[in-house]
Amino acid sequence: EAGVTQSPTHLIKTRGQQATLRCSPISGHTSVYWYQQALGLGLQFLLWYDEGEERNRGNFPPRFSGRQFPNYSSELNVNALELEDSALYLCASSWRQGARTGELFFGEGSRLTVL
Amino acid sequence: AQTVTQSQPEMSVQEAETVTLSCTYDTSESDYYLFWYKQPPSRQMILVIRQEAYKQQNATENRFSVNFQKAAKSFSLKISDSQLGDAAMYFCAYNQGATNKLIFGTGTLLAVQP
Numbered sequence: 311e312a313g314v315t316q317s318p319t320h321l322i323k324t325r326g327q328q329a330t331l332r333c334s335p336i337s338g339h340t341s342v343y344w345y346q347q348a349l350g351l352g353l354q355f356l357l358w359y360d361e362g363e364e365r366n367r368g369n370f371p372p373r374f375s376g377r378q379f380p381n382y383s384s385e386l387n388v389n390a391l392e393l394e395d396s397a398l399y400l401c402a403s404s405w406r407q408g409a410r411t412g413e414l415f416f417g418e419g420s421r422l423t424v425l
Numbered sequence: 426a427q428t429v430t431q432s433q434p435e436m437s438v439q440e441a442e443t444v445t446l447s448c449t450y451d452t453s454e455s456d457y458y459l460f461w462y463k464q465p466p467s468r469q470m471i472l473v474i475r476q477e478a479y480k481q482q483n484a485t486e487n488r489f490s491v492n493f494q495k496a497a498k499s500f501s502l503k504i505s506d507s508q509l510g511d512a513a514m515y516f517c518a519y520n521q522g523a524t525n526k527l528i529f530g531t532g533t534l535l536a537v538q539p
Contacts, residue, residue, distance in 0.1 A: 314469075343527075345529075351531060352429075352431075352516060353516065353529040355526050355529075358526065365525065368526075400470070406525075409520060409525040409527050411475065411520075412460040412462075412520065415469075416470040418467070
């Protein structure tokens with residue numbers, strides 16, 4: 311069974327540009343979560359999508375946005391990139407209440423570097 | 426606000442020895458879950474162990490066990506008989522109830538010395 315897949319693995323952008331990251335969840339999972347892992351800051355919750363709707367959002371500016379498609383895959387968009395957006399972006403999937411019991415399945419992440 | 430604190434940025438243990446990773450959290454809720462996740466180098470993060478707050482008995486998964494002190498809001502992870510494959514970043518996490526959101530600590534990087 312395929313796990314959570316993320317693309318691209320690495321992405322290099324310059325300040326002011328836009329970045330798009332993609333995530334395909336495990337088959338059968340309806341929820342997708344996005345986390346930012348910046349050096350020394352642990353994982354910061356970005357967004358939770360379930361059944362195509364945004365269910366919760368972390369403390370990030372509006373230039374971080376995303377969506378979930380009918381096949382439950384998701385993309386994260388970061389507009390007007392800033393240097394501090396450089397981080398590993400992790401996607402996880404679960405069934406709807408999976409986060410409550412910690413049963414999130416993570417991808418390997420997309421490393422975004424902003425120059 | 427709910428927070429999770431891991432005060433040990435790095436730890437080291439000799440192979441076959443025991444190591445304990447510390448975690449404290451802050452919450453006003455009475456029903457919640459706590460977790461330890463493992464993130465090996467360049468590999469996916471996986472769930473190691475979880476504890477339900479209403480259960481007094483400490484969770485155990487093979488060589489991994491927790492010491493859950495609810496009143497003190499402490500949740501430490503003990504790894505017994507450490508193996509080279511245990512080397513990883515370990516994150517403590519707390520579930521924020523109905524928001525279905527996991528709050529993570531900043532992680533502890535564990536090195537295992539042969």
